[in-house]
Amino acid sequence: MTGPTIGTHRTNPVQLSAIFGAFFRLGIVSFGGGTAGWLYREIVGRRHWISDTEFLSGAALGRLMPGSGGVNLTVQVGQHLRGGSGALAAVLGLLSGPLAIILALAAGYARIEQSVMLRAVLDGVAAAAIGLTFATGLKLVRFRLASAGPLAVTAATVFSVGVLRWPMMPVVLCLAPVSIGLALLDR
């Protein structure tokens, strides 16, 4: 089950500066939240550092553990690529840009409050981020489309958490054993 990405990074490890750079870029473009969607585009789509399945299991674990899902996913990708120093480089890269930007915004916040124009821009940016989130989710569902079981699990997750707004934790704890069982049977 060793994917091509795993083999590649073992023989030719990704540079720490490359990890920092990729996540820095990711941090400053990920307006409107939805870090997972931006991360998928940059790390999986553009650089092929991890596989779709690794991305998804990391995203799931990242959301189940305490902390920000996006930061948690970043820690896992960094750890996967270069261990402790990789995780540190990834998180510093992700957070340093937004930290600087938010302090600059805060320094001038009286003006931001009054700007209708800026608010409209931010709404547009938020809409794009939501679109990216949906597109990422749909793309990853299509990747699993081959069998009905996983598709039903995805549909149940969207319906219970997204539409009915049930709390995520119990939903995942009920669905995970079923889904893992399906994966075991489907080998």
Place this chain on the structure above:
Amino acid sequence: MPDDFRTLLALTLVFAPLSLLSIGGGASLLAEIEHQSVGVHAWTTEREFADLFAISRAAPGPGTMLSTLIGWKVAGVAGALTATIALYLPSSLLVYAAARLWGRWRGSVWHSAVERGLAPIAAGLILAGGIAVLRVSPGGPAVWLAATVATAVILW
């Protein structure tokens, strides 16, 4: 100087425990951060808190930059760094330990089954997250329409 130190310590003591309590993402923390900042420590007024929250949503990055702004308001750049580290370090260390442990079993049958089993759930959670953000977004139908168009354009 001891006063500065005491402020930074107070920021750490508020945000570090929240780091480990924030299951389900930063949004679940909002009420508690508001209670601590406005009620308990009087770091901000209610009005300032609302402003800082609005700013935190305008910046890029992974959501919970609100703590950074509160740290900045109370103790400048040192406060901003302290609050950010306090909020992200404990949870990141926990995830790091889990990822290391998990990586050790890479290649085993059940490692692959768990990864493949979690994948459809994660895809569902990403879509559900999009729905949740759409629901609270202040822009109304215009944002819904723009988000739909953006989804279609990105998928094509």
